[in-house]
Amino acid sequence: MALDPARTVRDLEELRALTGDENGAQRVAWTETWEQARDFLRSKVDGTGAEEEIDEAGNQWFTLRGDSGRALIIGGHMDSVPNGGWLDGCLNVMAGVEVLRRIAEEGRPPVTVRLVSWADEEGARFGRSLFGSSAAAGSMKDQDELRSLRDRDGIALPEALKEHGVELDGALAARSQLEDAAAYLELHIEQGPVLESMDIPLGVVLGTFGVERSRFTWRGQAAHAGSTPMDKRRDALAGAAKLALYIREIAAEVGGGAVCTSGGVVTKPGIVTSVVETAEQLLDQRHLNADSLARMLAMAREAADRFAAEENIEVEWERIWSIEPILFDETLIGFADEAIREVSGTSHKLPSGPLHDAAEVSRAGIPTVMVFVQSLRGLSHTKLEDTKPEHLELSVQVLDKLATRTLAWLS
Amino acid sequence: MALDPARTVRDLEELRALTGDENGAQRVAWTETWEQARDFLRSKVDGTGAEEEIDEAGNQWFTLRGDSGRALIIGGHMDSVPNGGWLDGCLNVMAGVEVLRRIAEEGRPPVTVRLVSWADEEGARFGRSLFGSSAAAGSMKDQDELRSLRDRDGIALPEALKEHGVELDGALAARSQLEDAAAYLELHIEQGPVLESMDIPLGVVLGTFGVERSRFTWRGQAAHAGSTPMDKRRDALAGAAKLALYIREIAAEVGGGAVCTSGGVVTKPGIVTSVVETAEQLLDQRHLNADSLARMLAMAREAADRFAAEENIEVEWERIWSIEPILFDETLIGFADEAIREVSGTSHKLPSGPLHDAAEVSRAGIPTVMVFVQSLRGLSHTKLEDTKPEHLELSVQVLDKLATRTLAWLS
Numbered sequence: 141m142a143l144d145p146a147r148t149v150r151d152l153e154e155l156r157a158l159t160g161d162e163n164g165a166q167r168v169a170w171t172e173t174w175e176q177a178r179d180f181l182r183s184k185v186d187g188t189g190a191e192e193e194i195d196e197a198g199n200q201w202f203t204l205r206g207d208s209g210r211a212l213i214i215g216g217h218m219d220s221v222p223n224g225g226w227l228d229g230c231l232n233v234m235a236g237v238e239v240l241r242r243i244a245e246e247g248r249p250p251v252t253v254r255l256v257s258w259a260d261e262e263g264a265r266f267g268r269s270l271f272g273s274s275a276a277a278g279s280m281k282d283q284d285e286l287r288s289l290r291d292r293d294g295i296a297l298p299e300a301l302k303e304h305g306v307e308l309d310g311a312l313a314a315r316s317q318l319e320d321a322a323a324y325l326e327l328h329i330e331q332g333p334v335l336e337s338m339d340i341p342l343g344v345v346l347g348t349f350g351v352e353r354s355r356f357t358w359r360g361q362a363a364h365a366g367s368t369p370m371d372k373r374r375d376a377l378a379g380a381a382k383l384a385l386y387i388r389e390i391a392a393e394v395g396g397g398a399v400c401t402s403g404g405v406v407t408k409p410g411i412v413t414s415v416v417e418t419a420e421q422l423l424d425q426r427h428l429n430a431d432s433l434a435r436m437l438a439m440a441r442e443a444a445d446r447f448a449a450e451e452n453i454e455v456e457w458e459r460i461w462s463i464e465p466i467l468f469d470e471t472l473i474g475f476a477d478e479a480i481r482e483v484s485g486t487s488h489k490l491p492s493g494p495l496h497d498a499a500e501v502s503r504a505g506i507p508t509v510m511v512f513v514q515s516l517r518g519l520s521h522t523k524l525e526d527t528k529p530e531h532l533e534l535s536v537q538v539l540d541k542l543a544t545r546t547l548a549w550l551s
Numbered sequence: 552m553a554l555d556p557a558r559t560v561r562d563l564e565e566l567r568a569l570t571g572d573e574n575g576a577q578r579v580a581w582t583e584t585w586e587q588a589r590d591f592l593r594s595k596v597d598g599t600g601a602e603e604e605i606d607e608a609g610n611q612w613f614t615l616r617g618d619s620g621r622a623l624i625i626g627g628h629m630d631s632v633p634n635g636g637w638l639d640g641c642l643n644v645m646a647g648v649e650v651l652r653r654i655a656e657e658g659r660p661p662v663t664v665r666l667v668s669w670a671d672e673e674g675a676r677f678g679r680s681l682f683g684s685s686a687a688a689g690s691m692k693d694q695d696e697l698r699s700l701r702d703r704d705g706i707a708l709p710e711a712l713k714e715h716g717v718e719l720d721g722a723l724a725a726r727s728q729l730e731d732a733a734a735y736l737e738l739h740i741e742q743g744p745v746l747e748s749m750d751i752p753l754g755v756v757l758g759t760f761g762v763e764r765s766r767f768t769w770r771g772q773a774a775h776a777g778s779t780p781m782d783k784r785r786d787a788l789a790g791a792a793k794l795a796l797y798i799r800e801i802a803a804e805v806g807g808g809a810v811c812t813s814g815g816v817v818t819k820p821g822i823v824t825s826v827v828e829t830a831e832q833l834l835d836q837r838h839l840n841a842d843s844l845a846r847m848l849a850m851a852r853e854a855a856d857r858f859a860a861e862e863n864i865e866v867e868w869e870r871i872w873s874i875e876p877i878l879f880d881e882t883l884i885g886f887a888d889e890a891i892r893e894v895s896g897t898s899h900k901l902p903s904g905p906l907h908d909a910a911e912v913s914r915a916g917i918p919t920v921m922v923f924v925q926s927l928r929g930l931s932h933t934k935l936e937d938t939k940p941e942h943l944e945l946s947v948q949v950l951d952k953l954a955t956r957t958l959a960w961l962s
Contacts, residue, residue: 332778349777353823365812365835366760366904367743368929370802377813381792391781401776402788404821412764412814412833412871422823424776460823493777518779 143242145533156226164523169219169260170300177218188244197275197314198259198306206249210322213254217261225525232327235536250551258497266297273497275311277504324508326498327539333518341531343488344476345510348499349426350433350465360453362417377416382447390439428491466499472509479541554653556944567637575934580630580671581711588629599655608686608725609670609717617660621733624665628672636936643738646947661962669908684908686722688915735919737909738950744929752942754899755887756921759910760837761844761876771864773828788827793858801850839902877910883920890952
């Protein structure tokens with residue numbers, strides 16, 4: 141039996157009807173609807189001969205034993221944000237089901253093939269994303285913080301997990317799942333506008349951006365809007381405004397896909413009759429190259445000091461969060477690029493702005509690659525998220541061809 | 552008996568001890584502490600022979616009958632903001648008491664001399680400033696709105712006024728108080744940094760700025776900070792940042808003391824991971840010349856449209872509030888300038904950024920002038936508000952000499 145990509149689209153539509161409503165997908169991790177989605181996945185894998193296992197972190201595994209214990213893993217996540225899109229996460233899983241079916245029907249594979257649905261990629265309920273994959277990758281090091289997280293109803297994370305059979309203290313035991321992992325493949329919607337703007341359906345992901353998140357706090361002097369001449373002012377907003385514009389120059393100068401975002405400015409006292417005394421400015425900078433990222437941050441900090449001096453105000457810098465760039469495997473990138481060209485004629489290599497479970501797996505030292513399929517209007521995390529059905533079908537074909545090449549490589 | 556400016560400083564210190572606490576002045580209008588301040592004022596005027604009257608708007612008048620019924624009025628306000636400064640408003644009144652004493656001791660004046668303490672200049676409790684003076688000037692036209700105002704405890708303005716003997720519906724009858732007014736003088740702390748920066752104690756006020764208050768709403772597109780390339784963004788913050796910096800060019804180009812303030816920017820969604828979709832920006836522009844003010848607003852609006860086009864975003868303009876410039880009387884400006892030079896050697900002419908009761912009186916067609924005395928560090932509406940005692944004493948002398956010149960002019 142051949143691969144049937146149209147079946148994947150039908151499966152996704154069925155899942156949408158089952159677990160979504162008029163506001164979008166509702167497959168939030170650690171909820172009943174999420175369990176429904178996991179039951180649905182179980183029913184779809186049924187008949188392939190793959191064995192199910194839920195590990196200590198709540199990840200749902202399906203294993204098709206091969207001649208070798210070394211494993212090719214295809215992974216995604218069934219969980220969504222509230223009022224989310226119908227494809228984010230589950231496209232990967234449902235396409236993986238189709239690839240698993242095709243491989244199973246061809247008989248025992250040369251190496252073991254596994255499909256995983258990671259638990260709580262989105263972190264929508266407790267604000268901590270990549271839960272299951274970070275446990276399996278061994279990078280989960282914030283157990284104490286996780287213990288203190290509560291949802292909006294005041295329910296603690298450990299309590300919620302327990303209801304779904306997961307003991308937080310034992311979650312890191314999921315590390316054993318990756319012991320025999322030889323390669324990891326993940327198909328995902330792009331969640332950005334690049335492929336659509338190039339008018340091509342598919343691209344191969346080079347890695348996930350390193351991220352530097354900063355807070356710049358500008359401090360000037362509140363002063364009456366009427367009685368303070370322009371040359372006597374110490375306006376905190378002026379510093380924030382200069383930096384909000386200068387970050388474009390940073391991105392342009394560093395190049396290589398660099399992005400800088402000033403996602404918010406909070407001004408105090410924030411009234412019409414006063415010069416701004418304090419402005420808190422958030423800055424998010426991303427690059428695929430660690431040195432370039434470090435340079436971007438240094439440029440922002442130097443500029444901030446310069447602007448503060450120009451404006452006779454003060455500026456304080458604080459790192460909120462950072463993560464290093466994670467580069468995917470060159471061999472697998474080559475395979476994915478070939479598979480995309482074979483299926484759709486044109487490929488494009490691009491970085492991933494958002495993080496994904498694949499980044500955790502890659503950090504654990506397992507050769508990893510991701511494929512992106514075009515998102516319409518770049519939208520995600522909304523019910524408006526969409527991808528053309530013909531592109532979805534192409535993406536299933538690409539995942540299948542990528543799996544075939546990878547299996548041959550591992551054999 | 553001669554004028555005793557040191558007594559005014561002592562009176563002010565006494566008032567501070569009586570009606571302030573460790574957080575500053577607490578003479579908020581329509582409170583018990585405000586009534587205490589009015590009692591204090593009454594006790595200080597006592598013995599001058601001036602007759603007290605509280606008008607329909609709660610303004611407290613002291614009238615020293617002269618040969619003519621035409622009246623020279625000296626005015627200020629005893630009310631303060633919560634945790635306010637010790638001089639704002641009451642310096643004028645207490646200096647007026649001293650001038651009244653001096654005039655009374657010299658016998659019946661050629662024209663009637665009146666001291667007024669306006670009710671609720673600050674609008675601290677209900678958010679509506681210049682209550683008493685706007686009633687007397689006849690410019691109070693927002694009776695319906697006033698009726699609906701409530702303080703933070705939910706008490707309606709009419710109820711609060713009633714407790715202090717004022718019926719809102721009858722407040723406009725206070726207009727009769729200005730029927731015989733021939734000139735109005737007001738001494739005030741500068742509440743700004745100009746005189747201190749010039750190292751001179753006193754200045755004459757040319758008028759109060761006209762004000763244009765606007766809200767610019769910038770609308771772009773929320774987009775993921777990681778997955779959206781720089782050239783695909785529609786960043787609402789960029790428009791606000793450009794305008795926040797451009798308003799300085801407007802003020803510099805128009806000149807003549809023009810001030811522009813972007814007092815606050817609110818960004819949405821305002822999170823570190825998203826390009827700003829909406830930015831609401833407040834703009835306050837002031838000038839003493841109506842044409843210049845109109846030009847300043849036109850420049851801001853044109854620039855906003857240009858920035859929106861550059862950024863591929865939208866901008867919407869809304870007028871929040873505006874008031875025309877109010878120019879003080881040229882003859883009285885000349886008298887004040889002479890009085891200041893005589894007392895302190897150097898004078899300076901400057902506009903008033905904040906509004907004052909004097910603006911209401913001037914709008915009613917009565918020749919008006921104000922004198923500013925230096926504020927230390929330009930601070931006001933805080934317990935840190937201060938003026939050197941020697942400058943306070945000079946200011947009382949100036950008010951006295953200005954009154955003498957004005958009386959001679961009216962006689």
